Amino acid sequence: MKTRLNVYFSPDLLRRIEDLAQRKRLSRSSIVEAAVASFLSPDGADQREAAVTRRLDRLSRQFERLERDVGISVEALALFVRFWLTVTPPLPGNAQAAAQAKGRERYRDFLDTLGRRLAKGRGLLQEIPSDMSQTGSNSGAAGSSEPTADGRDPPSEAFDQR
Numbered sequence: 823m824k825t826r827l828n829v830y831f832s833p834d835l836l837r838r839i840e841d842l843a844q845r846k847r848l849s850r851s852s853i854v855e856a857a858v859a860s861f862l863s864p865d866g867a868d869q870r871e872a873a874v875t876r877r878l879d880r881l882s883r884q885f886e887r888l889e890r891d892v893g894i895s896v897e898a899l900a901l902f903v904r905f906w907l908t909v910t911p912p913l914p915g916n917a918q919a920a921a922q923a924k925g926r927e928r929y930r931d932f933l934d935t936l937g938r939r940l941a942k943g944r945g946l947l948q949e950i951p952s953d954m955s956q957t958g959s960n961s962g963a964a965g966s967s968e969p970t971a972d973g974r975d976p977p978s979e980a981f982d983q984r
Contacts, residue, residue, distance in 0.1 A: 829854075894950060 831839065843850045860866050913921050939945060 898946075 839850050839853055842848075843853055846853070
């Protein structure tokens with residue numbers, strides 16, 4: 823048996839209760855009763871806290887992956903620039919124009935290739951094992967003295983000194 827209780831609501835809150843009652847086809851009493859039960863339930867706070875904790879954990883893992891990916895990108899770019907600066911001789915003045923034209927052509931080709939790879943949805947960072955950056959392992963192409971896939975010897979380790 824239920825006991826009658828008279829309560830006073832602000833006009834705005836009463837309007838919101840009535841709107842919800844019409845949409846859900848429930849009585850106003852059942853809506854208010856469910857709201858009070860939810861407010862008084864100790865499990866409600868625990869459930870919200872657990873949901874927030876799960877969300878924070880997921881965000882933390884996503885952030886760690888982003889941090890790892892950015893770190894790999896920065897290291898790869900720095901390694902490439904150091905290697906390129908080490909092995910590329912300066913050009914004589916009369917070869918500058920031809921080199922710039924060839925550079926523009928290669929850059930357009932690079933952008934086309936990049937666009938195709940991005941359209942596939944699977945980039946270089948997905949090809950790198952996740953445990954590589956965590957263990958600090960130097961195994962793989964960077965620390966290997968075996969020829970690369972195209973049969974060439976890997977670059978000299980001279981440019982990898984810090």
